[in-house]
Amino acid sequence: MRKISAGLFIALDGVVEAPDQWHFPYYNEEMGAAVDATLGRADTMLFGRRTYDSFAGAWPEREAAGGEDAPFAKKLGDARKIVVSNQQLKFVWRNSEQLQGDLIEAVTALKNETADGTIGMSGSVSVVRQLLAAGLLDELHLLVHPIAVRKGMRLFDEGEPPIPLxxxxxxxxxxxxxxxxxxxxxxxxxxxxxxxxxxxxxxEQ
Known part of the structure; x- marks a missing residue:
């Protein structure tokens, strides 16, 4: 069975929204290695639509530019990319496809594939929540930043059953x-x- 690993940048107050606005001052070689452990070693990527659009709007150009981040950009481009969306999508980034059918059923089938590689996730909070609740996420990698952002979407929303980890x-x-x-x-x-x-x-008294 294939393993699914999700990686998220998260603030002390649980905010995971728009990390590009607060996490870059903390990005160093240690964080780069941690990100590579989740994404760089995956042969399949699972995305929510918004996260996919963000990646597809940046990484193909970085690969084409041939800068210092081009090798990592090529890894992402070469990986199979599966996008979760209720809308019919068209893709220009290579190796991209839309997840077909029910999310839980389709991801269960992905996990049962005979391939050896892992399935990586970045961001895609709504998908992470659903896979956690269904018991399909094998590892949750949280890079907890020493900052309270104080606005934005949090990883765990209210009103749902507890998830022990x-x-x-x-x-x-x-x-x-x-x-x-x-x-x-x-x-x-x-x-x-x-x-x-x-x-x-x-x-003692």
Missing amino acids: TLISSQTFKTGVLNLVYSPAESVGNASYEDAKVHLPQH
Whole structure:
């Protein structure tokens, strides 16, 4: 079964919208390596339409320009790119196609393909939410920036059931960014203060 990994730039207050307006001051070689671990090694990319439009509007030109980011741009161009949208789309970026049918059914079929490569995601918050809720996302890579943006869409919206996660790795960058990788977890169950207080420090009277 193929693994799906999603990567997101996120602020301390949970904002994931418009990271191009606040995250670049924190971008260094450590973050570049983390992004490559999610996107550069994937042979298939899964996008929401808005994120795809943003990528398609920038990366083909960067590849053609032949600058220092051209090798990464070529990786993205060579990858299979599947776009989730309710509208009929036309593509000019090579290796792009529209996801057909129900999202959960189609992604389940993608995961069951015999190919060895991983499926990468960047941004595409609404798709990430749906795959998390359906238990189809294998890894959630959060690059937590030491800034409170205080406006914009947050990763987890209100009114939905809790989603328990397990932290499988963590790293602190020189910029103060936290590179946190989570995987789905079993329900943590119910507990109360009575259960928790036994773990409080015991001080002699």
